[in-house]
Amino acid sequence: MSPEPTxxxxxxxxxxxxxxxxxxxxxxxxxxxLARRHPEARTHPFVTVGDHRGRLVIEAANPRATRSGLTPGxxxxxxxxxxxxxxxxxxxxxxxxxxLERLARWxxxxxxxxxxxxxxxxxxxxxxxxxxxxxxxxxxxxLRTALENFGxxxxxxxxxxxxAAWALAHYGAADPAVVPTGTGPSGIGSAxxxxxxxxxxxxxxxxxxxxxxxxxxxCTLSVIESVKLTRRFGPEPVTRLRQALGLxxxxxxxxxxxxxxxxxxxxxxxxxxxxxxxxxxxxxxxxLCLALSRSGEGARRLHLVCRRVDGDRRTLTVGTSRPLSxxxxxxxxxxxxxxxxxxxxxxDEIALxxxxxxxxxxxxxxxxxxxxxxxxxxxxxxxxNLLDRLGNRFGFGRITRPAPHQSWLPExxxxxxxxxxxxxxxxxxxxVGRRRPLRLFSPPQPVEAVTLESTGPPLGFQxxxxxxxxxxxxxxxxxxxxxxxxxAPHRDxxxxxxxxGRRYWLYREGARDTGAASRWFLHGLFA
Amino acid sequence: MAAAPKTRRDTAEALRRAIREIEDARSPGRPHLLLxxxxxxxxxxxxGLRPGSIHEVGGDEAATGFCAVLLGRAASAGNRxxxxxxxxxxxxxxxDLYAPGLVRYGIGAxxxxxxxxxxxxxxxxxxxxxxxxCRALAGVVAEVEAIGRAAGRRLMLAAEGTGVLGLxxxxxxGRRRGGVGVSAAVSRWRVTAVPxxxxxxxxxxxxxxxxxxHCRGGRPGEWLVGWGDGDWSARGPPPAP
Numbered sequence: 001m002s003p004e005p006t007x008x009x010x011x012x013x014x015x016x017x018x019x020x021x022x023x024x025x026x027x028x029x030x031x032x033x034l035a036r037r038h039p040e041a042r043t044h045p046f047v048t049v050g051d052h053r054g055r056l057v058i059e060a061a062n063p064r065a066t067r068s069g070l071t072p073g074x075x076x077x078x079x080x081x082x083x084x085x086x087x088x089x090x091x092x093x094x095x096x097x098x099x100l101e102r103l104a105r106w107x108x109x110x111x112x113x114x115x116x117x118x119x120x121x122x123x124x125x126x127x128x129x130x131x132x133x134x135x136x137x138x139x140x141x142x143l144r145t146a147l148e149n150f151g152x153x154x155x156x157x158x159x160x161x162x163x164a165a166w167a168l169a170h171y172g173a174a175d176p177a178v179v180p181t182g183t184g185p186s187g188i189g190s191a192x193x194x195x196x197x198x199x200x201x202x203x204x205x206x207x208x209x210x211x212x213x214x215x216x217x218x219c220t221l222s223v224i225e226s227v228k229l230t231r232r233f234g235p236e237p238v239t240r241l242r243q244a245l246g247l248x249x250x251x252x253x254x255x256x257x258x259x260x261x262x263x264x265x266x267x268x269x270x271x272x273x274x275x276x277x278x279x280x281x282x283x284x285x286x287x288l289c290l291a292l293s294r295s296g297e298g299a300r301r302l303h304l305v306c307r308r309v310d311g312d313r314r315t316l317t318v319g320t321s322r323p324l325s326x327x328x329x330x331x332x333x334x335x336x337x338x339x340x341x342x343x344x345x346x347x348d349e350i351a352l353x354x355x356x357x358x359x360x361x362x363x364x365x366x367x368x369x370x371x372x373x374x375x376x377x378x379x380x381x382x383x384x385n386l387l388d389r390l391g392n393r394f395g396f397g398r399i400t401r402p403a404p405h406q407s408w409l410p411e412x413x414x415x416x417x418x419x420x421x422x423x424x425x426x427x428x429x430x431x432v433g434r435r436r437p438l439r440l441f442s443p444p445q446p447v448e449a450v451t452l453e454s455t456g457p458p459l460g461f462q463x464x465x466x467x468x469x470x471x472x473x474x475x476x477x478x479x480x481x482x483x484x485x486x487x488a489p490h491r492d493x494x495x496x497x498x499x500x501g502r503r504y505w506l507y508r509e510g511a512r513d514t515g516a517a518s519r520w521f522l523h524g525l526f527a
Numbered sequence: 528m529a530a531a532p533k534t535r536r537d538t539a540e541a542l543r544r545a546i547r548e549i550e551d552a553r554s555p556g557r558p559h560l561l562l563x564x565x566x567x568x569x570x571x572x573x574x575g576l577r578p579g580s581i582h583e584v585g586g587d588e589a590a591t592g593f594c595a596v597l598l599g600r601a602a603s604a605g606n607r608x609x610x611x612x613x614x615x616x617x618x619x620x621x622x623d624l625y626a627p628g629l630v631r632y633g634i635g636a637x638x639x640x641x642x643x644x645x646x647x648x649x650x651x652x653x654x655x656x657x658x659x660x661c662r663a664l665a666g667v668v669a670e671v672e673a674i675g676r677a678a679g680r681r682l683m684l685a686a687e688g689t690g691v692l693g694l695x696x697x698x699x700x701g702r703r704r705g706g707v708g709v710s711a712a713v714s715r716w717r718v719t720a721v722p723x724x725x726x727x728x729x730x731x732x733x734x735x736x737x738x739x740x741h742c743r744g745g746r747p748g749e750w751l752v753g754w755g756d757g758d759w760s761a762r763g764p765p766p767a768p
Contacts, residue, residue, distance in 0.1 A: 378662070378663075379613075379614075379662065379663040380663070381663075382661050382662050382663040383614055383661065383663035383664070385661070386657060386658060386660075386661040386663065386664075387640070389657055390642055390654055390657065390658075393650070393653070393654075394642065394644070394645070394650065394654070398642055398643055398644050398645075399640060399641070399642050400640070400641050400643070401637070401639070401640055401641075402626035402636060402639060402641060403636050403637065404627075404636055410625075410627070413627055414625070414626050414627065416641075430626075430627040430630050430636070431627075435628075435631070436625060436627040436628040436630070436631075437625055437628045438588070438591050438592060438595065438624070438625060438628040438629065439588065439591065439623045439624065439625060439628075440623055440624075440625035440628075441623060442622075442623070471722055472722075497722060497723075499722065500720065500722070501719075501720035501721045501722040501723065501734065502587060502588060502720050503588075503720065503733065524625060524628070525588045526588070526592075526628070526733065527588055527589050527590075527591050527592020527593070527595070527720075527733060527735075527754075
């Protein structure tokens with residue numbers, strides 16, 4: 001009997017999840033965007049112009065202007081000669097892109113994976129989302145209706161790759177053009193075969209060069225060997241073709257990083273009472289906590305986004321000091337702040353997302369659901385809950401756990417650790433035998449001090465206009481900076497007690513041998 | 528069998544004891560906090576500070592030290608008796624509390640949490656109430672100027688449920704309230720520094736004049752106390768004013 005030849009590489013690699021890219025091309029985006037504010041852009045010939053080397057040149061034209069013969073790239077003077085009544089606005093490419101980004105954020109109601117591209121196209125990866133809308137056709141129809149209600153013209157195409165979707169949206173005959181899923185490169189290739197080469201998102205000069213050789217359709221490119229094509233025209237046509245066919249992966253980068261976990265509820269009737277909102281958040285937390293505990297994770301930060309009827313949205317962000325996947329403490333954190341949600345005329349959608357998750361160390365629980373392990377586990381839990389509440393009200397940056405840090409300078413000897421990271425600098429510890437004040441001024445307050453000799457202890461000092469006579473003092477304690485900080489002079493610290501018994505921590509800075517006037521500072525107060 | 532002669536003094540003492548038992552029952556689980564100076568402890572009802580209650584400390588900078596001592600004692604008492612709660616919380620108005628200085632008062636790194644920059648009185652009181660409801664803490668210090676009767680009552684109720692020691696440290700002289708006033712605190716103290724560095728062996732210790740202005744069920748008094756390395760003791764009678 002012969003053993004089966006097994007190699008570790010024979011293992012099946014997990015297939016990446018399929019993508020389903022919906023490209024939405026907005027052919028008149030710059031002018032239709034302005035039409036929301038300038039209605040004449042819809043009813044009159046309308047162009048936007050930019051300054052090109054001192055000449056005003058048309059950059060975008062609306063359909064009416066285009067029908068009259070005005071095209072982008074034409075000098076405005078020529079355009080005015082053709083259509084004297086043309087309405088002109090300055091172009092603003094940056095605003096176009098920003099507005100498209102806003103539109104992409106709006107489109108996250110169809111899928112969380114939305115990416116704006118090239119100032120006039122949106123990619124939506126709707127894999128898995130179409131079922132919520134009743135299929136791909138229904139999703140496309142509802143996207144089209146929504147965009148048309150905004151006054152936008154849109155061409156849609158759906159394919160497995162962004163390249164194919166882009167090509168079909170811009171140059172396809174059908175609208176919406178759909179390449180069925182799972183057809184592979186051959187299916188995409190046949191759908192793209194009759195399209196011009198410009199549909200491959202080539203730069204203008206490469207496309208022009210290809211056309212000048214008679215390679216004007218995508219199907220003509222696939223006849224030629226890719227090596228020859230690359231040698232003649234550079235890598236771009238081959239890369240773009242392979243991307244469109246899905247032979248080379250082309251990831252789309254969602255505008256919004258994917259929240260690892262999300263739950264949302266839409267309401268048939270807008271809700272506005274506090275009790276309703278509370279109940280909705282309660283239900284959302286149920287969903288989210290279930291998802292989190294299944295994957296063994298806990299949330300560190302949660303966002304509650306309430307979309308209001310008037311289009312406004314309210315966001316509540318809550319942080320936790322340790323990963324949490326149980327509902328009760330999370331609900332407690334939200335419950336305190338739900339009154340900050342102003343429902344206005346009502347809320348028609350609430351989403352709860354967590355964008356920072358960490359792996360959860362499971363706690364063993366006893367039969368009542370409480371933490372097992374006696375009061376210590378209880379205590380940690382109680383402390384963490386307290387810190388969560390304090391942190392969400394005052395900011396987690398305000399809560400610190402001081403720990404020793406290795407430095408000679410008093411103000412650097414404390415490292416304020418963030419919450420619950422108890423492991424400090426293991427080697428460092430505070431000097432045990434030395435006296436340190438209870439209050440430390442930062443920065444040290446300059447004072448006028450009187451000494452008998454230039455290196456002696458202070459006999460008195462003046463602070464805030466009041467004279468303090470030093471009755472007793474202890475010191476000096478010499479403190480030097482670390483050698484790699486050469487700039488700072490050394491300090492001689494004295495513990496000085498005035499006639500009332502108050503005790504101060506004074507130091508004289510520098511001036512050991514130089515004879516320069518030494519400066520005195522008050523650095524802290526003892527009890 | 529003749530009953531013990533009932534004098535008015537005995538009756539009063541019995542009543543006091545009964546009241547103390549009722550009050551103790553409200554903060555279960557934690558023993559009274561010994562200050563460590565027998566003279567002072569004797570003046571306190573139950574032989575120590577009652578846990579699960581609010582105490583006001585005023586005075587000059589020495590009051591901060593006094594609070595640190597009490598906080599350190601509360602933490603170590605929790606450790607010794609095995610009752611829950613060993614973390615400490617200090618609510619600081621500014622950000623000038625210096626943790627290395629607290630080590631000498633028995634508050635080591637790792638068990639202290641500091642919330643700084645609580646400038647508003649409402650924030651401070653809210654944070655203190657939240658903290659007093661947390662069983663995981665041994666003690667809380669809040670640097671509040673003065674607390675009103677209603678706020679103090681709220682804090683007392685919060686503390687009674689958990690047995691956490693609550694200290695209200697009023698900085699800024701403590702002279703303003705003049706020792707008498709309306710407060711829900713169980714005891715009120717005024718701690719001021721006394722010259723002492725030059726005297727004694729080595730001059731290593733601080734001297735404080737500890738005045739107990741008011742204590743429910745206790746006998747007010749004043750003591751001169753010396754704080755040395757990790758311990759303190761009474762240093763004779765207070766100086767004549």
